[in-house]
Amino acid sequence: MPEIASAPAPVGSAIFSIVALLLVSLGVLLILRYYLPLRTTPAFYLVPIFFALWLPSVLVLLVPIDLASSAITDDVASRGIWLPQRVVLVLWRITYWLTFCLTWFLLPILAEYSDTGYREPWDKFMYSLRANAQFYAMVLGASVLGLVYIFASYEFSFTALKALIMALAYCWGLVLAIYLMGHGLVSIPRQLLRSGSISGKLRSLQIKAPRVYEKMEDSLTGVEEIEQQIAELSRRKTGSAAAFQDWIEELQEMASIPESQPRSTLLDPTINTQAVPHVITEKYLADLTRKYVRARHSRSRYVGEWNRLVQSAAKLQMILDSVASKKLDFGGASPHAGFWDRVKILTPYSRYVCYFYVFPYMRMAFGAVLAFASACIVWSEIVKYPFPKLSIIRVSVVHHWVGDKAQVGFAGQVISAFWICYMCIAALSSMTEVKVWRGRALVRRNTGHEAAFWYAMQVAKLSVPLSYNFLTFLSSEVYEKTIFYNFLGKYVDVTPLGQWFDNFFPIALVIPVFAALFGVYGRVKRIFTGVDIIDEEDDNPSGYGTGPWREGRDLIARELGGNSTPRRSGTAANGASGRAAPILSVPAIQDSVASPSRSPARSPVGNNHRAGQSTRPRFTDEPPEDDNIFSILGHRMKNTVDAFETPQWFQDIGQGIKKPKWMGGDDAQPAASGSSNNDNDNGSNIRNWFGGGGDSHIRL
Incomplete structure (x- = not known):
């Protein structure tokens, strides 16, 4: 470890560091307020989640400060924010070991503690320990193998044990982190580039709508089935249920089932009510409580996602429709709208220019910049070990050289903070897209406690490896002098196996990058499931000729028209009464954009087409759906022929000719040869000769 300086920190750097920490703390509090109901969340839940998010955010500041403190510039004007190395070492110790304890011990136990359905704290704690026992057993087994390898290479000591723990973590x-970051480096720029097309973004939402709607209906059905069990359970007053009457009444209160009129008499009688066992046990009630809490959070998630999708689709359609008038007005803001949605500074014309031209091109330009940044990260990972001087990140951060001495100034600190932020955002954004996390999701103001603990744990777990991986992009003359390397890096490189892993494994970043870039996930899923999967992100971004696009368009149109069935009745009314019931706070659709309505019917296509009749023709900057030249030519020729009017001279032909009696006509009644509406009951139609009558077809 380099010699630790004892000089006091500059006043300016210390003030900047304190202000930056306060701003980071404020940002973390706002994130918690956005995703969690702060008033109903216990304090011993909020504090660990806060530190699990705050400590990784500190790393974004601590790594650049460490770089500038270790490779300080000789020029005072270009010198960045630096602190004494003793202070940096203390900050690294606090940040790393707190993050380690939160990630591997505290957060997993609290996550299972919050997810259990038991009522007593001791029962919850014991359930959490049992649930984490298998995980800890796997970690202990891997540690034993690593410990044998470490002790075979080096002597038995506390330093070797600490090196093993830090290297395995x-x-x-x-x-x-490498897998998630590789996926995010492609998905983030691609989404920004595709959002430049308003009609393409609307088409993507319409393709996504049936899948979101189906999940919402499944979540509503799941809640109803569990409420059916609770209602059936509340009817039992004797036997084994008598010992758990308080617990059953609490479940009944959570489900908002009145005691005088149980919901079991109101729901579908075909639902199997035999799911309630004859003998009620504590384990059954805990499982039922846990399933009901999860089901309510799932319902809140998909109902909110459906409302946001409909709201976004309606807003995009209004932007497209404003092309004719060159004016855009979204109307009054919803009570659940944000601050910027309520503030109206732009005029209707300037709002149209911004939303139709400025914002799409800005997103595309930002997407192009991030795409270039992603390419730089991938390239730097590939050439980091064989050709380190070709690393773009290394050149961009360390651009001060005094002879053979590399220095990092304030500009290098800002650039390094950008690289670290983008790498972390790319990895963390993938966690919300990859659907392998047991249905966990971040919901506005209603995220489940177990999901909040899990996401906070992943943020804390990925921040340290990504920060050190970024550090290895730089020149060895720079990062080997940092406190971070002497604190963590030398323990990772203590064995040849760890050194080779650190040098060559990050090259595997190209695997998730190519998988996300060429749509490998959808193709593999189609191969294993045997179902033709349509993915708006990979296989068919335009959505032309696809069923989900038409179905989604009809779903959104009916939702906006208010012609959907009252499926979600009581969803928003069921508050978070009771101990663990979630708060369902789903923002309503804006009045000017979409009328708030119930959830659409289960099978949307083919029934209740009134909304389709009242929908005006919409403007779109995409080509028509039937883009086949022969189909377009055939439709236009048919429309032209149908628009012809029959000449009067042609209609008068045959007016003076009378039908003979053997044809079933009357001599006094003229035959209108050009009309088919004079068919009567005496069989005057010529189709009657072949056995037809009325409106029937000709029979041969």
Whole structure:
């Protein structure tokens, strides 16, 4: 470890660091307020989640400060924010070991503690320990193997044990971080580039709508089935249920089932009510409580996602429709709208220019910049070990050279903070897209406690490996002098196996990058499931000729028209009464954009087409759906022929000719040869000769 300086920190750097920490703390509090109901969340839940998010945010500041403190510039004007190395070392110790304890011990136990359905704290704690026992057993087994390898290479000591713990934690976090970051480096720029097309973004929402709607209906059905069990359970007053009457009444209160009129008499009688066992046990009630809490959070998630999708689709359609008038007005803001949605500074014309031209091109330009940044990260990972001087990140951060001495100034600190932020955002954004996390999701103001603990744990787990992986992009003359390397890096490189893993495994970043870039996920899923999967992100971004696009368009149109069935009745009314019931706070659709209505019917296509009749023709900057030249030519020729009017001279032909009696006509009644509406009951139609009558077809 380099010599630790004892000089006091500059006043300006210390003030900047304190202000930056306060701003980071404020940002973390706003994130918690956005995703969690702060008033109903216990304090011993909020504090660990806060530190699990706050400590990784500190790393974005601590790594650049460490770089500038270790490779300080000789020029005072270009010198960045630096602190004494003793202070940096203390900050690294606090940040790393707190993050380690939160990630591997506290957060997993609290996550299972919050997810259990038991009522007593001791029962919850014991359930959490049992649930984490298998995980800890796997970690202990891997540690034993690593311990044998370490002790075979080096002598038995506390330093070797600490090196093993830090190296295993780093390797496991790096494996997950590389996969998630590779996916995010492609998905983030691609989404920004595709959002430049308003009609393409609307088409993407319409393709996504049937899948979101189906999940919402499944979540509503799941809640009703569990409420059916609770209603049936509340009818039992004797036997084994008598010992758990308080618990059953609490479940009944959570489900908002009145005691005088149980919901079992109101729901579908075909639902199997035999799911309630004859003998009620504590384990059954805990499982039922846990399933009901999860089901309510799932319902809140998909109902909110459906409302946001409909709201976004309606807003995009209004932007497209404003092309004719060159004016855009979204109307009054919803009570659930944000601050910027309520503030109206722009005029209707300037709002149209911004939303139709400025914002799409800005997103596309920002997407192009991030695409270039993604390419730089991938390239730097590939050439980091064989050709380190070709690393773009290395050149962009370390651009001060005094002879052979590399220095990092304030500009290098800002650039390094950008790289670290983008790498972390790319990895963390993938966690919300990859659907392998047991249905966990972040919901506005209603995220489940277990999901909040899990996401906070992943943020804390991925931040340290990504920060050190960024550090290895730089020149060895720079990062080997940092406190971070002497604190963590030398333990990772203590064995040849760890050194080779750190040098070559990040090259595996190209695998998730190519998988996300060429749509490998959808193709693999189609191969294994045998179902033709349509993915708006990979296989068919335009959505032409696809069923989900038409179905989604009809779903959104009916939702906006208010012609959907009252499926979600009581969803928003069921508050978070009771101990663990979630708060369902789903923002309503804006009045000017979409009329708030119930959830659409289960099978939307083919029934209740009144909304389709009242929908005006919409403007779109995409070509028509039937883009086949022969189909377009055939439709236009048919419309032209149908628009012809029959000449009067042609209609008068045959007016003076009378039908003979053997044809079933009357001599006094003229035959209108050009009309088919004079068919009567005496069989005057010529189709009657072949056995037809009325409106029937000709029979041969």
